[in-house]
Structures are given as C-alpha cells and as structure tokens.
Amino acid sequence: MIDLRSLRSDFPILDREVNGTRLVYLDSAATTQKPQSVLDAMDDYYRLHNSNVHRGAHTLAAEATEMYEAARGRVAGFIGAQPNDLVFVRGATTGINFIAYGWGLNHLKAGDKIIVTIMEHHANIVPWQLVSRITGAELVYLELNEDYTVDTSSLEGILDDKVKIISFSGMSNVTGALGPIKVLSDAARSVGAISVVDAAQLVPHTAVDVTDIDIDFLAFSAHKMLGPTGIGALWGKTERLEEMEPTEGGGEMINTVDRHESTWAPVPHKFEAGTPPIAEAIGFGAAIEYLEAVGMDVIEAHERELTAYALERLSEVPDLTIYGPKDVTLRGGAISFELGDIHPHDIATILDQDGIAVRAGHHCAKPLMQYLEIPATARASFYLYNVFEDVDALVVSLHKARELFGLT
Amino acid sequence: MSGLDELYREVILDHYRNPRRRGTLSGDYIHAEGNNPSCGDEFFLDIEVSGDTITDAAMQGYGCSISQASGSMMMDKIVGMPMSDLRELIHNFKLMMSIEEGDSPVDEDRPGSVLGDLEALQGVRKFPVRIKCADLPWATLTDALDQVSG
Ligand SMILES: Cc1ncc(COP(=O)(O)O)c(C=O)c1O
Numbered sequence: 001m002i003d004l005r006s007l008r009s010d011f012p013i014l015d016r017e018v019n020g021t022r023l024v025y026l027d028s029a030a031t032t033q034k035p036q037s038v039l040d041a042m043d044d045y046y047r048l049h050n051s052n053v054h055r056g057a058h059t060l061a062a063e064a065t066e067m068y069e070a071a072r073g074r075v076a077g078f079i080g081a082q083p084n085d086l087v088f089v090r091g092a093t094t095g096i097n098f099i100a101y102g103w104g105l106n107h108l109k110a111g112d113k114i115i116v117t118i119m120e121h122h123a124n125i126v127p128w129q130l131v132s133r134i135t136g137a138e139l140v141y142l143e144l145n146e147d148y149t150v151d152t153s154s155l156e157g158i159l160d161d162k163v164k165i166i167s168f169s170g171m172s173n174v175t176g177a178l179g180p181i182k183v184l185s186d187a188a189r190s191v192g193a194i195s196v197v198d199a200a201q202l203v204p205h206t207a208v209d210v211t212d213i214d215i216d217f218l219a220f221s222a223h224k225m226l227g228p229t230g231i232g233a234l235w236g237k238t239e240r241l242e243e244m245e246p247t248e249g250g251g252e253m254i255n256t257v258d259r260h261e262s263t264w265a266p267v268p269h270k271f272e273a274g275t276p277p278i279a280e281a282i283g284f285g286a287a288i289e290y291l292e293a294v295g296m297d298v299i300e301a302h303e304r305e306l307t308a309y310a311l312e313r314l315s316e317v318p319d320l321t322i323y324g325p326k327d328v329t330l331r332g333g334a335i336s337f338e339l340g341d342i343h344p345h346d347i348a349t350i351l352d353q354d355g356i357a358v359r360a361g362h363h364c365a366k367p368l369m370q371y372l373e374i375p376a377t378a379r380a381s382f383y384l385y386n387v388f389e390d391v392d393a394l395v396v397s398l399h400k401a402r403e404l405f406g407l408t
Numbered sequence: 409m410s411g412l413d414e415l416y417r418e419v420i421l422d423h424y425r426n427p428r429r430r431g432t433l434s435g436d437y438i439h440a441e442g443n444n445p446s447c448g449d450e451f452f453l454d455i456e457v458s459g460d461t462i463t464d465a466a467m468q469g470y471g472c473s474i475s476q477a478s479g480s481m482m483m484d485k486i487v488g489m490p491m492s493d494l495r496e497l498i499h500n501f502k503l504m505m506s507i508e509e510g511d512s513p514v515d516e517d518r519p520g521s522v523l524g525d526l527e528a529l530q531g532v533r534k535f536p537v538r539i540k541c542a543d544l545p546w547a548t549l550t551d552a553l554d555q556v557s558g
Contacts, residue, residue: 341425342473343471343472343473344472345447345449345471345472345474345538345541346416346472346473346474349412349415349535349537349538350412353410353411353412360447361446361447361448362448366448369448375448375470375471376447376448404412404413404416405416405421405473406421
C-alpha cells in the first residue's frame with residue numbers, strides 16, 4: 001500500500017475544520033487544493049520579481065520573463081512536449097474554444113462532421129456547437145457501452161472524409177471512465193481528421209506523453225492539478241498550431257502592426273494576447289514540480305487503490321447506485337452515485353455537516369445526464385492527499401443520510 | 409434539534425415523497441416555469457384564476473427535497489386564495505427565508521399572513537446555499553401572478 005499521508009502537511013487547507021470536524025475534501029475533480037510550495041512560488045514572484053513579461057529591458061522584467069518561460073518549459077516537459085508547442089491559456093475551456101474558433105472555423109464547412117462523445121463536459125460540447133452554427137458543420141455523438149466506456153463500434157457508420165475533428169475527454173469528470181485515446185486518434189487519422197483530447201481530468205491523474213499518443217491537440221487546467229485558477233495549457237502539434245488562427249488579438253501576440261494589417265508573433269506567443277497571468281503560470285510550474293517530485297506513477301497507483309477501496313465500500317451501502325466503470329483499470333477516481341430517492345443536493349448538505357465536501361448536480365455534463373436518464377448525481381473524487389479514512393468518513397455519513405431520510 | 413433534523417423535518421420529507429397536486433391543468437390556465445441552472449432543479453406551475461381567486465393549481469418538477477417540498481406545501485396553501493393575499497403570503501415566506509426584509513404582522517383573518525405548515529421550512533435559513541431551493545416554487549408563482557396582472 002502506498003502511503004502518501006505525510007504529504008498532507010504540505011496542504012495548509014487540510015488542517016482546517018468544517019462544521020466542527022476535520023475537512024474531508026472529496027471534490028478534487030472540481031478543483032484541487034494547493035500545496036505550500038505553489039503558494040510560495042506565487043508569493044515570491046509578487047514580492048521579489050513582479051514585472052510584466054517580454055517587454056522591458058530592466059532586471060525585473062528579465063527575471064519575470066525567465067520565470068514565466070521556465071514555467072512553460074516545466075509544463076511542456078510534464079507532457080513530453082516542446083515548450084514552443086505549449087500555449088498558456090485560461091484553462092481547458094479556453095483551450096478548447098481556441099481550437100474550435102482558431103482551427104475549426106477555418107477548416108470546417110457545411111456538411112462536415114465533428115465527433116464528440118456523450119460523456120463530454122460542456123466545455124467540449126458548447127464550443128463545437130458555436131462553430132457548427134457558424135460553419136454548418138454537424139455535431140455527432142458516440143454513446144456508451146454497458147460499462148460506461150465509450151462505444152466506438154458505431155464509428156464505422158459515421159467515419160468518412162466529412163469528419164474533420166474528433167474531440168473527446170481523456171477521463172470523464174462524471175463517471176471517471178477513461179477515453180479511448182488510441183482508437184479515436186487512429187480513427188481520426190484514418191480519415192484525415194484531427195483529434196482533440198480534453199485532458200482536464202486526465203493529465204492531473206495519469207502520466208501523459210504526447211509523443212506516445214498520436215493526437216493533434218490537448219487541453220488541461222492548472223487548478224485541477226494543484227496549481228492556481230486562471231491558467232491552463234493548450235498543447236498542439238507544431239503544424240496544427242501553425243495552421244491555427246489567433247482567437248484574440250492585442251499586445252504580445254504580434255510581429256508587426258500597420259494601420260490595417262498585422263503579422264503574428266511565432267507560436268506560442270501568437271495565442272497569448274495581452275499580459276498573461278504571470279504569477280499563475282509560475283504557480284502552475286511549481287505545481288508540476290510538486291507532482292513530479294511525488295511521481296505520477298505513485299499518484300496514479302495511490303488513486304487506483306483509493307478508488308478500488310471506495311467502490312468496494314460504497315457497494316456495501318444499501319440503495320446506492322454507482323454510475324461508472326466497476327473495473328479500476330478503465331477509470332479514474334471520480335465516482336458518481338445516487339442514494340435511494342435522496343436528491344444529490346440533500347446528500348451534499350448532509351455530508352457537509354460532517355465536513356465532507358462532495359459535488360452534487362449535473363457536473364456540466366447535461367447531455368450525459370439525459371443519456372443516463374438521471375437528473376443529477378453526487379460525486380466523490382480523489383487526489384494524492386486523500387486517505388482511506390476519507391472513504392470511511394464518506395460511508396459513515398451516507399448511512400446517516402439514509403437514516404435521516406428514513407430509508408430502511 | 410441538530411441543524412439537519414431541523415432541515416429535514418418529517419413534514420418536509422412527507423411533501424417530498426408525496427407531493428400534492430402533482431400534474432397539469434387543462435382548459436384555461438396560466439403556466440409558469442422556474443429553474444435553478446446551477447443545480448438543475450425545475451418547477452412547473454399551472455394555475456387557474458377565476459375573478460380574483462386561484463381556483464385550481466397543479467405542479468410538476470424535479471429537484472431536491474427542499475425545492476419540491478416547498479412547492480408541494482405552496483400548492484396546499486394557494487388554492488382558493490385571493491390574489492391580494494397571495495402576494496402577502498409570498499412576502500411572508502420570503503421574510504421567513506430572509507430573502508426580503510420588513511415586518512410581518514400576523515393577522516389570523518388574513519390567510520396570506522399565516523404560513524402554517526410552511527414554517528417547517530424555517531430550518532433552511534441555517535443553510536444559506538439551500539435558500540434558493542426553497543424559493544424556486546415561489547419565484548415561479550410570482551412569475552405566474554405577474555402574468556395574471558399582465
Ligand atoms: C472533463 C472536463 N473538461 C473540461 C473542464 C473545464 O475545465 P475549466 O473549467 O478549468 O476550464 C472540466 C472541469 O470541470 C472537466 O472536468
């Protein structure tokens with residue numbers, strides 16, 4: 001058994017109490033807690049190096065620029081990428097919007113198809129709806145197998161040269177199911193389409209190397225991997241980024257500007273208009289440093305043990321239904337469930353009284369909820385700082401909820 | 409009573425599990441829909457108005473025990489009530505929920521000033537994030553009344 005317990009003291013917030021008891025934080029799929037080193041890195045930047053990047057000739061400007069670009073290098077290195085192929089964006093959502101507008105708009109025409117899966121987060125649905133509306137392209141959904149994994153068998157009937165983009169989640173934030181990266185990236189390549197991976201839930205929990213998987217774009221958010229909010233990464237193959245138009249114009253992203261025409265700075269800067277979130281980028285770099293020090297293989301193994309334990313303990317709770325794969329090799333640590341006729345919001349309120357933070361609702365995945373014919377679920381999700389007692393506390397509290405609602 | 413026992417009173421669970429006047433109206437009626445996009449709770453309301461009085465009502469909806477019980481209790485209360493009393497009832501409910509401020513002189517002769525069973529929802533006040541759940545049916549009712557008064 002892997003014991004990461006000693007890491008908990010690196011996370012100041014885990015010391016606090018909620019409603020008079022120890023905080024049991026089971027909402028890392030929404031956002032993760034931050035270690036002291038990330039807070040320190042951002043604080044250090046503001047205290048000692050604060051300056052705008054890429055502009056000044058003075059010492060602070062040079063330091064800030066160096067720190068900002070070093071963070072880019074760290075984030076890129078984390079996914080096996082070249083720094084110049086990594087664009088700092090606001091988060092996974094902005095990353096996917098940039099692809100949709102910057103690449104989609106000038107490559108899609110009426111009648112083309114964009115394939116997504118029914119388990120997508122709204123961040124990987126709505127941007128494609130928006131560009132479909134403009135271009136006349138059609139959004140096509142892959143559905144699920146019995147075990148909640150993506151059913152790729154229907155691809156046969158859909159795949160043709162009208163398909164231009166296949167965009168899918170690397171790991172569902174609702175069911176925890178892993179996305180079929182190889183099958184879908186192969187499918188995309190076979191018809192000359194591009195593949196886009198929404199890695200918001202994947203990169204934080206599992207080692208990803210973009211040189212091992214043949215995909216075109218990947219987007220993720222720092223705040224779901226110990227980093228701050230307001231920053232994330234969009235990675236693309238060099239040639240894809242070259243083909244992509246900037247979605248935002250302004251300072252920093254230009255080469256020359258005349259009255260009516262401008263030329264762009266080279267990738268990745270042409271996608272980073274305006275003053276970027278510098279402290280956040282530096283915090284992102286520090287988060288990566290922390291994850292690398294622990295080791296992604298260790299984190300993944302720890303979460304798998306926790307998930308297996310949670311699935312087992314939850315299956316002992318009467319009236320509890322889990323929506324997601326039972327096989328831990330097919331999934332990550334986001335566990336969605338229902339408990340009898342107790343509405344997920346009531347579950348969340350009851351758990352909160354015991355200091356347990358879970359999410360309740362549609363998890364920004366309404367098409368999936370409609371497909372599963374459920375209006376909402378409660379969701380517990382794990383990260384490296386969770387311990388087995390967190391699962392035990394969850395189970396105790398769920399029994400309490402059953403009692404309050406008179407379930408027998 | 410602990411906060412949770414106060415929140416999930418028996419009468420609330422009863423209304424949650426056995427909602428009153430569930431369904432739709434036919435004929436001439438006013439329809440209003442409310443939802444809380446952040447949590448997905450929904451409340452659909454049909455009311456039949458004759459003269460100055462609500463003569464029939466039906467609701468449909470989906471959501472947590474608080475939003476649905478609040479709606480069910482509201483249904484129990486509003487049929488047969490004159491419009492003027494309804495506005496007062498809504499105000500009194502919102503006062504109890506700390507959504508609105510002001511006085512609420514209780515006058516047993518005015519049905520809108522007596523909350524009755526609805527007082528079971530008082531416990532919600534201790535859970536500020538849930539106040540909007542309790543309010544959903546009432547916001548929907550307000551919308552329906554606004555349609556009546558045009
Ligand atoms: C699978 C998935 N994709 C995209 C997002 C959007 O991430 P962000 O809100 O950080 O842009 C999330 C966050 O909840 C997610 O879970």
